[in-house]
């Protein structure tokens with residue numbers, strides 16, 4: 001059986017070469033004769049893998065020397081609480097942009113530790129855009145930090161690079177970003193953020209590892225007594241080995257990081273724009289499919305769309321699945337379809353999906 005194209009939103013498609021190397025490492029990790037699944041995290045081979053993964057993140061994102069790179073556990077959801085726990089004192093306020101389901105979750109978690117100010121929200125319009133009017137009068141100089149979610153996986157909206165750059169020019173103070181679903185997908189000024197986090201399971205590796213990039217100067221005066229496992233300073237001091245790290249997830253992330261580094265972010269961004277352009281053009285020129293997000297805020301990673309006549313949606317999903325395209329159902333709270341086009345999705349996968357959409361549309365017209 002041919003492998004189907006995998007459009008799931010996460011855990012998600014990984015490069016074929018990464019899967020092959022991971023399979024080899026399950027038998028024999030770096031010539032040790034042991035499996036990556038059974039080797040000690042203190043072995044010199046794994047310590048070297050962890051170091052290489054951290055330094056590749058710095059290299060790919062061109063991070064300055066103030067930044068520390070951590071591989072933690074608990075998913076991006078753990079960061080929803082670790083960020084305020086480490087950075088938000090009870091008498092302070094943190095600003096949040098409410099641009100999707102996960103942004104909303106991050107706000108709820110932060111509200112447990114201090115005051116949150118929701119600067120803008122597109123919740124009322126089902127998160128079909130990134131709000132923009134607020135930026136003109138935005139002043140965050142007095143706030144503990146400002147938190148944004150650069151790509152909203154469920155609704156398929158993304159801070160486009162122009163608006164993101166305007167924000168970065170205007171914003172002062174500490175900036176935090178959840179980049180779970182678009183890190184390594186485009187070339188932006190990652191150094192402008194004081195803290196970036198991302199679950200591995202979209203553009204970096206399997207589920208189980210969470211990447212955190214943090215400006216260590218932020219941690220000089222912690223706002224409370226922090227348990228070791230939640231304390232960024234502890235993880236920095238122990239090189240992400242305070243406790244047993246997710247060995248396999250970190251190793252597969254390393255393999256993917258090597259794959260990303262070999263191409264460079266500019267090339268990756270170019271291909272991602274080409275893939276997304278192809279699919280959005282097909283949606284816009286179709287008589288039966290339509291996009292759900294305002295054009296200027298459409299995500300290059302998660303393309304959300306639906307059918308003008310929703311009664312055909314189940315049939316399209318079935319048709320796609322039986323023709324080698326899986327994972328296209330939209331999130332259960334949104335419906336319709338979502339095609340996730342992470343870095344590892346080849347152009348041929350998008351061409352295949354577009355051809356299926358056209359074929360289905362032709363069948364309907366007959």
Ligand code: PMP
Nearest residue numbers: 075076077102153178180181199
């Ligand atoms: N933030 C974003 C943007 C996400 O897409 C997700 C998960 N899909 C999360 C946070 C939560 O991640 P996790 O399941 O790793 O906790």
